[in-house]
Amino acid sequence: MAQPTQARSLVTAIPGPRSKELQQERDAALPVGLGMTMPVFVDHAGGGIIVDVDGNHVVDLASGIAVTSVGASDPEVARRVAEQVERFTHTCFLVTEYAGFVEVADALNRLTPGDHAKKTALFSTGAEAVENAVKIARVATGRPAVVVLGHAYHGRSLLTMSMTAKNIPYKEGFGPFAPEVYRAPSPYPYRWPGGPEASGEEALAALKDLVVSQIGAHHVAAIVAEPIQGEGGFIVPPPGYLAGVADFAREHGIVLVADEIQTGLARTGAMFACEHEGVVPDLLTTAKALGGGLPLAAVTGRAEIMDAVPAGGLGGTYAGNPVACAAALGALETIESRDLVSRAREIEARVLPRLTALTGPGSVVGEARGRGAMLAIELVRPGTTEPAPDTARAVAARCHAEGVLVLVCGTYGNVIRLLPPLVIGDELLDDGISVLEAAVAAEQG
Numbered sequence: 095m096a097q098p099t100q101a102r103s104l105v106t107a108i109p110g111p112r113s114k115e116l117q118q119e120r121d122a123a124l125p126v127g128l129g130m131t132m133p134v135f136v137d138h139a140g141g142g143i144i145v146d147v148d149g150n151h152v153v154d155l156a157s158g159i160a161v162t163s164v165g166a167s168d169p170e171v172a173r174r175v176a177e178q179v180e181r182f183t184h185t186c187f188l189v190t191e192y193a194g195f196v197e198v199a200d201a202l203n204r205l206t207p208g209d210h211a212k213k214t215a216l217f218s219t220g221a222e223a224v225e226n227a228v229k230i231a232r233v234a235t236g237r238p239a240v241v242v243l244g245h246a247y248h249g250r251s252l253l254t255m256s257m258t259a260k261n262i263p264y265k266e267g268f269g270p271f272a273p274e275v276y277r278a279p280s281p282y283p284y285r286w287p288g289g290p291e292a293s294g295e296e297a298l299a300a301l302k303d304l305v306v307s308q309i310g311a312h313h314v315a316a317i318v319a320e321p322i323q324g325e326g327g328f329i330v331p332p333p334g335y336l337a338g339v340a341d342f343a344r345e346h347g348i349v350l351v352a353d354e355i356q357t358g359l360a361r362t363g364a365m366f367a368c369e370h371e372g373v374v375p376d377l378l379t380t381a382k383a384l385g386g387g388l389p390l391a392a393v394t395g396r397a398e399i400m401d402a403v404p405a406g407g408l409g410g411t412y413a414g415n416p417v418a419c420a421a422a423l424g425a426l427e428t429i430e431s432r433d434l435v436s437r438a439r440e441i442e443a444r445v446l447p448r449l450t451a452l453t454g455p456g457s458v459v460g461e462a463r464g465r466g467a468m469l470a471i472e473l474v475r476p477g478t479t480e481p482a483p484d485t486a487r488a489v490a491a492r493c494h495a496e497g498v499l500v501l502v503c504g505t506y507g508n509v510i511r512l513l514p515p516l517v518i519g520d521e522l523l524d525d526g527i528s529v530l531e532a533a534v535a536a537e538q539g
């Protein structure tokens with residue numbers, strides 16, 4: 095199938111009649127717990143466009159939540175997947191091995207920060223990768239405690255849900271939660287009580303106090319942090335904070351885990367967001383963009399830490415599925431050959447100034463922030479920093495009605511985030527941002 099025409103066009107209202115029919119079938123067949131953002135059913139997608147079953151061409155500023163960085167039908171991904179699926183779909187790497195698994199591991203060992211000896215284990219989902227990073231850190235240190243941050247998101251499994259901060263919709267009613275998970279305040283510069291300049295130093299002091307005085311550093315296996323907090327609201331840490339955490343972790347023999355599941359693989363204008371902070375983590379988790387749309391996740395880290403787990407201690411039936419590995423090799427090939435790290439920087443240079451221009455006295459936009467192609471605006475009551483989730487929802491609804499797919503996130507539900515495919519063209523990107531600007535203006539009141 096050819097790539098869709100890279101231009102926004104609506105032939106029906108959103109949702110169209112066919113999507114509405116399918117929505118009725120969906121509602122009858124699926125539990126209400128499965129959320130949905132834009133009420134359209136997809137027919138095909140590629141580049142920066144999603145084409146729905148009614149023929150509407152929608153600008154994709156979501157990438158399936160930071161997954162299809164190379165687009166949803168990258169030719170290299172498609173070619174490798176088609177070839178692999180004809181050879182074999184699955185044998186379980188714990189049963190019989192295959193080269194694609196090793197090739198993906200080699201690539202991650204090469205691409206991740208640090209020139210030390212590294213090893214990689216593959217899994218299927220981000221939550222699995224985070225769970226296993228914690229398991230590995232616990233075995234390597236002989237310690238039980240895990241320290242996470244406010245506004246963190248790490249997954250929906252019992253342990254990762256316990257590590258995630260936001261209660262609704264991720265945790266409400268699902269307890270009791272995992273033990274030995276402790277939370278330090280996140281340095282949320284825009285919302286830090288002492289102001290953005292004080293946020294890094296004060297948040298670092300609070301983390302150190304939590305670890306040393308309340309837990310006991312000798313009980314802490316790992317500190318797990320997103321280099322830019324994603325679901326929590328695209329929170330970029332203040333300069334020096336993550337480096338301070340890394341120094342502190344090293345001082346106390348604590349494993350530093352960078353959760354790069356949303357930030358990794360060129361998304362922020364570096365291959366990994368840790369690079370912006372000059373931080374080399376002990377372990378690093380990836381997923382989302384790694385598989386180019388197929389489910390693949392990984393823990394990559396210091397070989398001596400990764401090898402602490404005895405044989406048989408890591409794995410999963412589908413962990414490192416061969417078709418997903420083939421897709422990943424295609425995605426990594428595209429990311430590197432098309433220099434999508436530089437493209438992400440170009441997207442930031444093109445878009446962030448336009449988002450920043452939406453802020454100002456009396457604006458509903460309190461802050462514009464982000465790095466690379468991981469950008470966001472925080473919606474507030476004009477003249478205050480009071481979160482305005484209703485305004486965020488209204489702006490997003492206006493964008494959806496005009497055929498532009500944006501996502502809302504944030505602990506307070508008041509952040510509109512932009513995660514365009516890194517292969518999106520400038521004209522389409524500009525069009526999508528113009529629709530967002532008009533939607534904000536309409537809600538400005």
Ligand SMILES: Cc1ncc(COP(=O)(O)O)c(CNCCCC(=O)O)c1O
Pocket residue numbers: 159218219220221222224247248249250320324325353354355356357381382
């Ligand atoms: C930093 C970070 N770590 C871990 C995860 C979890 O990755 P899985 O592949 O969804 O398990 C994420 C997934 N974020 C999108 C969640 C979508 C939803 O479930 O509502 C992340 O962003």
